[in-house]
Amino acid sequence: MSESKKYFQFGLTHNFACNYLPEQQERLVVVTNCEDITNENYQRLLMAGFRRSGNQVYRPHCIDCNSCESIRLPVYEFKPSKSQKRIISTNKDLTIKISLEADERYYDLYQRYINTVHQDGSMFPANKEQYKGFIFNELIDQLFIEIYHDKQLVSVAVCDNLPNSLSALYTFYDPELSKRSLGKFSILTQIQVAKSLNKNYLYLGYQIDDCQKMNYKKSYYPHERLIQDQWIRINKS
Template sequence: MREVNLKVGLTPKHPCSYLPGRLEQLLVLLDRELLCPQGYEQLLTAGFRRSGSDIYRPRCQACQACESLRIAVADFVPGRSQKRILRKNRDLRMVLSEHDKPEYFELYRHYINQRHQDGSMYPASRQQYEGFLLCHWLPPVFMEFRAGNRLIAVAVTDLLSDSLSAMYTFYDPDEEHRSLGTFAILSQIQLTKNLNKHWLYLGYQVDGCRKMNYKQHFRPHQRLIHGQWQTMKDGA
């Protein structure tokens, strides 16, 4: 999909969410007819992403650090450390839910207020949670991870015709030793396979941002570079 065919707006410059000392601008989709699962899946292939019910893409004149990343799940093979994480979390039970539950926000608030006190999402609020994760034209599914009956992680995920898109994962900070962020992606890869879909989109990879670098360890993966999807293999 070519950008020239889209109705978009450009936000004012504001502090970058990923790289300190830089400013960012976002393209925001104005085409209301594309605010649907089919339109969004097309836009994902062009590097767009949703936040709440809005669709956006970074558009910074002096920086190209944000690269969309996706995994062709049929080609993915977990590495040794990822296999260890799978074994470590064998005791967890995963349940899919189509409904937002009060306990999700309680876990989200605990996660944000413990782990992201230096970010724009702090302090967590119900309004911010709903505005970020929920979507009126594409209700997400919630992958619950439970130890017994205790909820310890939630991976908010968009299900589309040929792909899944990992929206956001939050977890109990006391369970950090489980590497639940990585485990959630591995679980989303398996769910994508189980549903006979081809792609798992992981959002933006920013090599200069330490908090984002975990995504590049899922290989092989593809990155959208200068408008072309390029495959990154081991050692790439």
């Protein structure tokens, strides 16, 4: 079947407890024929508000809540704030490398990150099966942005490498280096990598204003949010 003829089938999950807003119930629309995913049609799904976790591609479809808004950065228009410039300066001694294949060293760093930073999250405690099932998808091209300090791997950003965009799947880093703001530095690095690869957008997943641990995404300007199926530009006020 040609790319233009491919279509998706969708299913709807039952309600379950929301991972981000404890008082809410979550429900997802999921793609049920994920074996037909390609770089091109997954990018179209991203534009429609979908996202992936491992082989599952989904979009929130909750009954009484619209808090999850897809967010993306037009990378050529991004301008770092003063605090973001300080983060870049603080980390100017770090080395950045791009790999198209995952390294076995990633898991140890991932495990330390999850078991230290996210002990209250659904992925705690980390294990290899969960790591592999969450991070990887054999049908979509991926790249891995590695950050080193004195030749020691301290951060990995996992991205889906799509025709017109990068999609930030997950970042994990050395929890002992929290003062370096490696999570924020990773986004700044992904913006630069996207530009170097001639991508127009960096997708950051979902912005949830009422969830404090998700609010870091909205501090990159300008950005666009998918609101009522329309991408709305948000400029810094």
